[in-house]
Amino acid sequence: MSVLVLSEECDPTTDAVIEALVERGVEVFRADLGWFPTSLHLDADLGSSGWAGTLRAGNREITLGDLRSVFYRRPTAFTFSPDLSNQELRHARMEAKLGLGGCLWSLPEVLWVNHPARQADMYKPTQLAAGKAVGLLVPRTLVTNRPGAVLRFAREVGGPIVVKPLGYASIHEEGRRRALYTHVLTDDELADLRGVETTAHLFQQYIGDKAHGLRLTVVGGGEDSQMFAAAIHAGSAAAAVDFRADYPSLTYRVVDIPDDVAAGVRAFMRHFSISFGCFDFCVDTTGRHWLLECNSAGQFQFVEQATGLPITAALADLLVKGAP
């Protein structure tokens, strides 16, 4: 029995989980998909119970049939010979994706934390719709490329609104990386909506009476899932809007979450078939929990270090236990 870990080489969250797995005496095979095809080798043929064969890297080898679980974090893209033409590259990339991906994704009785296809389902608007459907409280949200729709939305909300990314929270510009934090729009900014039409934009009701942020890390997808909740208290004006804008000002506290929120979160995880998730909520001064998003491969070391919540151990135990 063994655990496959797919992630890039620079991933300290994964390093901590690997150490916990090694402590538990299980065989671990870690690889980055970026090693394929140069230093990661697949040899699989279709048997009576799915794809059978091996994955190899250097002197390490793993038998696909022995896998109990796969920890899918953030592998990089396949790396091909620089001699390939663009056409060849596109072909090779697609073949690799369908070949390696197709064999791995279909392994029977393996617990995926989380399956990449399930993660691919989790676009932010899809999450917000699912959250609402399972009874979680979701801020009013608009997705549009029409400036006029933003004005209508702002009027209907009748209070401040924010704009924030649908995807990555940063952008490379002139060789530097700039952050895209949640931004509360001023009246002046609302008066000039040029550029909304260039692509899809997400606007949301601003939860202004925020008591604190809540990071809820959930390990396990069933009724016995473990929930690790940490309140994130902002110590500055910038962090009060978006906690990532001022890390040094933050303080963390272990908290309990209401039963209806826990039930909603479990239903959300069932909906997406995920067994690990980092949920971000805003808790307002009346105690209402507003769902912002769930990150299915989120970071949790910062919460663990600040609170002592044993998330790494729970995750390692889940991977050792495998599929229910």
Place this chain on the structure above:
Amino acid sequence: MGVSRGVQEVYLLRFAVESSAAAASLPPWRYDFGRQIAVDTDGQPWYRQLVDMTMGTTGPSPDGTGSTGNEEWTPDYMPDERA
């Protein structure tokens, strides 16, 4: 944190800001194939050096600098866009 640089093509990008987390350089590391983790210059587990993860950054970003958040969501079936 810096300020917005005026009108940009994409509305959201007007609000991109400088971030100390994004600029934070991380301690040196190398991947130890035998142990399957990153190690520091003394061969110790590198992740243990990131004790200030709660302070400056939540960890490294895909480009190796500090992370501005949970940038690990892979919006595709396979990470073929993250070369």
